[in-house]
Amino acid sequence: MLVLRLAKENPNWGYRRIHGELLVLGIKVAASTVWQILTGAGIDPAPARASSTWAQFLRSQAEVLLACDFFETVTLTGVRMYVLVVIEHTQRWIHILGATPHPTTAWVAQTARNLVMDLDDAGCRARFLIHDRDGKFPALFDSILADAGIKVVLSGIQMPRMNSIVERWIQTCRHELLDRTLIWNQRHLLHMLREYERFYNNHLPHQGIANTRPLQPLPEPITDPAQISQLDIRRHPRLGGILNEYHAA
Structure with missing residues (x-):
């Protein structure tokens, strides 16, 4: 069967x-x-998984919400890599903005510019973006988004549930990909993440959107x-x- x-x-x-x-x-x-x-x-x-009042609130505002966060992984040579991802709440469409061992202000600002261009090309009408108070997010990152009409909303200190959608995606990515893979270097990591991005957006059924796929109808x-x-x-x-x-x- x-x-x-x-x-x-x-x-x-x-x-x-x-x-x-x-x-x-x-x-x-x-x-x-x-x-x-x-x-x-x-x-x-x-x-x-049980639902919660905060999760219901996020769903009610999903059409105009984005969420982003950094997560870390380590290569076989011991280099710590920082990955920046953004997810759209409505479709659960994931955007992997990049991975770097040194998330400098210039690098993070450039990912914001790339994100704005991608959203414009896709016709996304997001108005808010949630991220935490991590020092890797410079003021310039928020300013670039503000110029594009996207207001940054900071999550509370030690309150991951305020950014639960992207936190859940990171957990899924670790469980299905990173915890089962030996990463050689930055190039290998980006290749793996791009493959997972395509798999997630085009094939993976998501419970949060009635088991449809972010970019493909059932x-x-x-x-x-x-x-x-x-x-x-x-x-x-x-x-x-x-x-x-x-x-x-």
Whole structure:
């Protein structure tokens, strides 16, 4: 059965992630059915994440919200790399702005300019951007965004839930990519992150947006049981099998 195959080949996936992958393949099935199949096979499905009042507030303002943050990773040679990412709350569209061992004022300011150009090209009408009080964000970063009509909102001290969307993405990136990869150098890191960016934006079903994908709509569901039984599902590995995409042949 396809549910058990997905669970076996991707042991870090929970039942909601498997449910989303089935929807991407055009197989409409209830999440509770996936949970029952996994439970019946003795596979412990991951619990659903609880919502919160703050999360509901972020969703209500999602159309005009961006969030960004730095996260760190270390190469095999011991060099600490700083990665800057931005996520759009509405579509969960991720933008990896770059990675550097030295996040200088000039470098961070240039990423802000690049972000503004990318948003203009995409027709994004963001009005607010959330980031924390990290000293790596210079005043020039906020000024460039303000000139583009985007007001910076600082999160509270030691309050990661105020920027929960991007924090959750960073956790996902670590769990699915960085914790399973040995990074050689900056070039290798950027290659891995670009591949994950394309995978996340174009294939990964996201629970926060009804299991759709940031840049791709879901296909029409398959309603004929006979057609489902005849599906030939092919696995397309990325990055040597660290990431898996599934498509109907």
